[in-house]
Amino acid sequence: MEKLLPVQHKISCIFEICVQNEPSEKRSHQPYKVLAGDKLNPKLKDGELNGALITEKLDGTCVLIQQYEGKPWLWARLDRKPNKNADKRFKKFQSQHQFTENTVEEDKPRFNWNVSKDFKEVPDNWIPAGGVEIKDGEALPDHIGHTPGWVPVDVKFRQHCWHLTSVDLQTGIAVVLRESESSGELVIDCVPLKTLEGKTAELIGTMINGNPYKLGTKQFPVHLLVVHGSLRLEGLPQLDRRELEEWFQCNENGKIEGIVWHCLSGSLYKLHRNHLGLNWPVDNLLLSQKPVTISNNFNQYELSDGDKKSQFQYFASICGKRCGKLENIHSLLQDIS
Template sequence: MRRLGSVQRKMSCAFVTEVKDEPSAKRERQPFKVLATETISHKALDADIYSAIPTEKVDGTCCYITTYKDKPYLWARLDRKPNKQADKRFKNFLHSKEKSKEFLWNVEEDFKPVPECWIPAKEIEQLNGNLVPDENGHIPGWVPVEKNSKQYCWHSSVVNYEFEIALVLKHHPDDSELLEISAVPLSDLLEQTLELIGTNINGNPYGLGNKKHPLHFLIPHGAFQIRNLPTLKHSELLSWFEGCTEGKIEGIVWHCNNGYLIKVHRHHLGLCWPIPETYLNSKPVIVNMNLNKYDCAFDTNSLFNQLSKIDKQIFGRLKDIILDI
């Protein structure tokens, strides 16, 4: 079976999109909407989307696991963005009548500084030895999440570098209808991208934990494959999102044979997100930490320690897990 969850190329929409002069329901201060037409995009067809693996698009923040200080480390997404002057020039260009021309960046002068440990995402193109910004004028990249990081405290809560493990949510290996929270060796996740979800991420669309006892997990990209997806037609996908339990998700990501990712978001179809009840919260979940093999003692307030107290317990849904120190 094809391995999912490794570092992939930038996502493209499955359908040709058009811009409507209406305020975006997804992004604040964006005065337009991007909606899908009924035409499948050339990028999707070229990537052979019909033979691709459809998976649930999980609403969180993207992470990456690779080596740092000779150990597997969790890295947080940090895009290198243009400074104020360059951003103004770029926006003027986007609103000008010269879109047929190419905007010329000076990477050394046009972008804000990033930490020395910053690395660019692997899929970023290079031209004459310089990184090429994407269509938004950003250079996607990563920074390592240090232990007890204040800036990335929710990221650091799901990893333990002493024992080199991470808190992961995925299907139970023996029961696809059961979710499992487990401590996974970071070495098993090397060179994969994952989504961090939880109490303090993206408005917590899955209702995890609470302010007093926050709860966060990592989900490998591609972990939740969609089994009963309708044909790739605008109307049928719209009906599936609106009427099926499996459709109560943020969107779909197709993992194509050539490594490309093709997506469709509920907003592309004019549908709302977040929604009150999600598919992720329709399944029972077991806490299966299995920490005995590590012979470890965790900090009292750590998420690892809190979850170890409810090890082997099964909950009706993720929302039902309430930690109590």
């Protein structure tokens, strides 16, 4: 088993968390709602946000690019979860003790996990994510009972079929969505996987999370990797809960799932619409409305799948073309049919 770089998975809310005694709409197993309070997260150190990179939080599925069996590879997120009996005990514990990720550590009641017996099996090549607590050689679950981790994508797993459309693992290339350094507009690009090693990304597209960004169609599904921290946000209001809530509701640039602060210390903080009790998804998303150009790089690689139609071949046929909105990219693809 190959050692992964310490990619962090844990990301805390930028504000102090408040708990409401209502079932979570986001997590079916959570008997309470987690909302942002008016005060900043007590974990924030003085000046920690100075120089922080502020980026858009995307609604997709998290992936890792890292070596596997000596080749650059795409890894899918897979949390190790409790088995049926352990989950029943843990839910009872949760209903009796309500605390969040921001609760002071010494104040948290501890659920006694038996790591060797309480969890569902994971593949042999499963690896815990960076930042997961390790005790006596065992990866420990977080406050919701999950142990975040990764598995290399594999054609044998149906749940990886859409991950695999974003990469050609034999050739070692990937389809990424990024911002142009010159214009700031979006670019759909083809890049070597090795240039992304050690990074995490969000996989978004036609068959991911209900496709809030309206990418592609059933005839021409589109799945893109967006490296975390690559879509910058500017012009945010001051760090005040009410002002940010108004920004999300009234500003065109606020039509996003959330915000991520990447601190120079390595810490990550977030704020998403659920923290503010706001609906998601919404219409006319910021990302969906941006112009996008297809990079000429798709013509540089000889694909491993021969005559088989793939996303790479579709984009290679429209290199250099520009679309006024990302959500309309399928109109360019339909022209090649």
